[in-house]
Amino acid sequence: xLVVKKFGGTSVANKERIYNVANRCIEEYKAGNDVVVVLSAxxxxxxxxxxxxxxxxxxxxxxxxxxxxxIGEQMSVALMSMAMNKLGVPSVSLNxxxxxxxxTSVYGNARIKRIDSERIxxxxxxxxxxxxxxxxxxxxxxxYTTLGRGGSDTTAxxxxxxxxxxxxxxxxxxxxxxxxxxxxxxxxxxxxVITYDEMLELATLGAGVLHNRSVELAxxxxxxxxxxxxLNTHEGTIIKEDTKMEKMLVSGVAAxxxxxRVAVIGLKDEPGVxxxxxxxxxxxxINVDMILQSVGRHGTKDISFTCSDEDADLAKDVIEELMExxxxxxxxxxxxxxxxxxxxxxxxGVAAKMFEALFDENINIRMISTSEIRVTxxxxxxxxxxxxxxxxxxxxxxxxx
Amino acid sequence: xLVVKKFGGTSVANKERIYNVANRCIEEYKAGNDVVVVLSAxxxxxxxxxxxxxxxxxxxxxxxxxxxxxIGEQMSVALMSMAMNKLGVPSVSLNxxxxxxxxTSVYGNARIKRIDSERIxxxxxxxxxxxxxxxxxxxxxxxYTTLGRGGSDTTAxxxxxxxxxxxxxxxxxxxxxxxxxxxxxxxxxxxxVITYDEMLELATLGAGVLHNRSVELAxxxxxxxxxxxxLNTHEGTIIKEDTKMEKMLVSGVAAxxxxxRVAVIGLKDEPGVxxxxxxxxxxxxINVDMILQSVGRHGTKDISFTCSDEDADLAKDVIEELMExxxxxxxxxxxxxxxxxxxxxxxxGVAAKMFEALFDENINIRMISTSEIRVTxxxxxxxxxxxxxxxxxxxxxxxxx
Numbered sequence: 116x117l118v119v120k121k122f123g124g125t126s127v128a129n130k131e132r133i134y135n136v137a138n139r140c141i142e143e144y145k146a147g148n149d150v151v152v153v154l155s156a157x158x159x160x161x162x163x164x165x166x167x168x169x170x171x172x173x174x175x176x177x178x179x180x181x182x183x184x185x186i187g188e189q190m191s192v193a194l195m196s197m198a199m200n201k202l203g204v205p206s207v208s209l210n211x212x213x214x215x216x217x218x219t220s221v222y223g224n225a226r227i228k229r230i231d232s233e234r235i236x237x238x239x240x241x242x243x244x245x246x247x248x249x250x251x252x253x254x255x256x257x258x259y260t261t262l263g264r265g266g267s268d269t270t271a272x273x274x275x276x277x278x279x280x281x282x283x284x285x286x287x288x289x290x291x292x293x294x295x296x297x298x299x300x301x302x303x304x305x306x307x308v309i310t311y312d313e314m315l316e317l318a319t320l321g322a323g324v325l326h327n328r329s330v331e332l333a334x335x336x337x338x339x340x341x342x343x344x345x346l347n348t349h350e351g352t353i354i355k356e357d358t359k360m361e362k363m364l365v366s367g368v369a370a371x372x373x374x375x376r377v378a379v380i381g382l383k384d385e386p387g388v389x390x391x392x393x394x395x396x397x398x399x400x401i402n403v404d405m406i407l408q409s410v411g412r413h414g415t416k417d418i419s420f421t422c423s424d425e426d427a428d429l430a431k432d433v434i435e436e437l438m439e440x441x442x443x444x445x446x447x448x449x450x451x452x453x454x455x456x457x458x459x460x461x462x463x464g465v466a467a468k469m470f471e472a473l474f475d476e477n478i479n480i481r482m483i484s485t486s487e488i489r490v491t492x493x494x495x496x497x498x499x500x501x502x503x504x505x506x507x508x509x510x511x512x513x514x515x516x
Numbered sequence: 517x518l519v520v521k522k523f524g525g526t527s528v529a530n531k532e533r534i535y536n537v538a539n540r541c542i543e544e545y546k547a548g549n550d551v552v553v554v555l556s557a558x559x560x561x562x563x564x565x566x567x568x569x570x571x572x573x574x575x576x577x578x579x580x581x582x583x584x585x586x587i588g589e590q591m592s593v594a595l596m597s598m599a600m601n602k603l604g605v606p607s608v609s610l611n612x613x614x615x616x617x618x619x620t621s622v623y624g625n626a627r628i629k630r631i632d633s634e635r636i637x638x639x640x641x642x643x644x645x646x647x648x649x650x651x652x653x654x655x656x657x658x659x660y661t662t663l664g665r666g667g668s669d670t671t672a673x674x675x676x677x678x679x680x681x682x683x684x685x686x687x688x689x690x691x692x693x694x695x696x697x698x699x700x701x702x703x704x705x706x707x708x709v710i711t712y713d714e715m716l717e718l719a720t721l722g723a724g725v726l727h728n729r730s731v732e733l734a735x736x737x738x739x740x741x742x743x744x745x746x747l748n749t750h751e752g753t754i755i756k757e758d759t760k761m762e763k764m765l766v767s768g769v770a771a772x773x774x775x776x777r778v779a780v781i782g783l784k785d786e787p788g789v790x791x792x793x794x795x796x797x798x799x800x801x802i803n804v805d806m807i808l809q810s811v812g813r814h815g816t817k818d819i820s821f822t823c824s825d826e827d828a829d830l831a832k833d834v835i836e837e838l839m840e841x842x843x844x845x846x847x848x849x850x851x852x853x854x855x856x857x858x859x860x861x862x863x864x865g866v867a868a869k870m871f872e873a874l875f876d877e878n879i880n881i882r883m884i885s886t887s888e889i890r891v892t893x894x895x896x897x898x899x900x901x902x903x904x905x906x907x908x909x910x911x912x913x914x915x916x917x
Binding site for chain 1: 531534568569571572573576577579580581583584586587590591593594595597598599601602608609611613614635658659
């Protein structure tokens with residue numbers, strides 16, 4: 116069996132943790148499996164590199180920033196190989212040039228295009244554990260690139276796809292994917308299995324365990340993902356295609372407090388208004404999530420949408436400069452709460468059940484948005500915890516099934 | 517004109533010094549020249565990396581050690597490019613993969629085999645300052661290697677040769693090459709010009725300004741070297757072939773206190789004794805310098821040699837285990853003092869004049885060794901300073917010629 120294992124920065128933050136990771140990998144290796152390990156930079160080292168760069172140049176060129184960033188992962192993989200050597204197991208560390216990991220040209224936010232897996236295969240054939248730098252790639256100019264947020268997860272999944280690995284394990288500081296945030300919902304339960312699509316909805320909604328890009332890539336190449344803890348040997352959550360799974364009505368509840376609602380009241384009711392508005396926001400790189408348009412008074416229309424707290428004021432400025440309307444209102448004290456479940460598509464009444472849970476708690480719904488496997492509501496931020504618990508109870512998510 | 521400039525770790529140890537180097541390079545660039553900069557790791561960063569590795573594994577594999585080492589120079593070049601960008605001048609940083617810098621396979625002590633200069637030429641054509649990582653290379657397995665001691669100097673000279681640069685400037689913390697160590701001899705004078713061979717003898721003898729390998733390489737490819745200070749704009753010392761130079765009788769006096777004398781008395785006088793002895797030392801990586809063999813009493817022979825203080829005891833142990841003799845004596849309180857000069861070859865009496873200087877000071881000579889352009893004597897360590905001054909005066913080296 117070929118297994119790709121990815122460990123984040125906290126898992127390799129110091130000597131003790133490096134040895135912990137080394138031992139876990141060696142256990143897998145000694146069971147007769149081929150092991151490829153993907154590592155992030157140690158602890159907060161990437162932040163240290165940013166500080167170092169900003170001290171020299173407050174706007175460092177992105178090309179040089181990536182050149183600087185890549186040393187973080189190279190440090191991790193070299194030290195990990197030294198630890199494995201000390202433990203008597205052959206290993207080799209590889210950077211993006213050595214793999215080789217070909218990406219698009221965009222510095223700071225590149226996408227993986229192609230992986231030459233020959234070097235890795237050769238090293239595995241010699242029964243070495245192969246330790247690969249996450250987050251980094253090489254573009255057509257032979258320059259280092261980095262993959263942006265969630266980059267190391269993406270590296271791991273891409274390697275698993277290129278090597279036709281049997282599974283790709285993402286090690287993190289939680290035991291797996293839960294029906295809700297265990298810090299908020301005491302009865303939250305770890306899921307054994309979840310589909311790619313459910314995971315995608317949860318990732319987008321702030322469950323925070325896996326980055327969207329890595330899940331999308333896993334779905335595209337049908338890579339079996341496992342999310343598990345680097346601190347214990349619990350089994351974790353498997354993320355895979357849903358063909359043979361018994362579909363659960365609702366898999367989990369997620370909350371995202373980093374949401375703001377922008378309401379534009381009294382826009383002219385003429386064609387192109389929505390296009391102009393959202394096109395202007397896109398140009399400023401403002402990600403808009405839920406959108407709601409309704410008929411206003413006196414032949415006008417109202418448009419509301421959500422974005423991150425951080426972008427809300429910029430969005431307001433952009434709109435005020437762009438078009439005419441009666442009033443604009445920004446509310447940052449709102450949160451998104453969502454239920455996700457692949458079974459939802461074929462079951463009526465799921466949304467209604469969620470709304471009932473909120474009504475029971477006397478929580479007002481400000482906006483509603485749905486997809487095939489998701490229902491999201493916008494509520495007052497202070498009610499988040501109560502809402503998540505109420506919904507979790509209503510769907511009996513805490514009970515073992 | 518194409519100029520290669522090399523700056524060591526102390527020259528890029530902090531923000532202020534990085535900007536100092538950036539400004540010096542930009543000055544050259546703005547004069548219309550093509551500039552290639554070679555950098556070492558910042559300050560003591562390589563030592564920090566060694567500590568980091570030793571903490572994980574007291575005997576880290578050399579291959580992984582080189583993987584770790586190379587991040588030091590990559591950090592320097594990326595930050596330097598950011599500084600130049602801040603100063604408004606286009607530049608690009610390149611590592612050993614990007615150059616590409618092909619070396620032999622030996623980790624920790626590789627030699628440069630071939631440089632693909634295409635990338636550098638392209639960047640220079642776009643009028644960028646090219647900043648290259650010193651000390652590192654890539655071997656035929658596509659692994660990082662490092663060049664060992666004096667590695668960044670060697671990188672600079674090799675690049676100058678490959679690019680047919682007009683000169684290769686080695687920036688250091690002294691103004692150039694002196695007739696003697698200015699800290700020991702107050703009248704010591706900076707040399708304007710010196711030949712490769714003279715510099716080679718001086719480097720071997722502990723003048724410490726340039727590493728032998730870089731001078732040998734410069735001689736082989738006829739690269740004009742300049743040693744100068746990174747702290748001021750003084751002209752420095754030019755190192756080149758001696759064809760058009762008026763040969764100086766003696767160029768300088770060098771002293772090396774890190775010498776020990778090992779005397780083996782009463783060895784059997786039979787063939788192969790010297791071979792066996794020095795072969796055994798070579799296998800233990802003990803570098804032997806001066807060798808003296810003389811006839812001993814009762815049909816035996818005596819062999820004396822010098823090595824570094826550090827190796828002396830090991831040498832004694834090796835010899836004691838290897839062969840029979842009457843007695844062995846190790847004296848670490850000795851120093852080598854040498855005069856070097858290309859003019860010496862065709863001038864009789866140079867050695868005699870040196871011995872006279874020592875006799876005038878009543879300094880006893882323990883061993884003598886000569887080459888075509890060098891005379892070295894071994895004396896008691898405590899007399900070093902007096903000896904160097906006496907010789908310097910005797911040859912009038914302090915006077916401008």
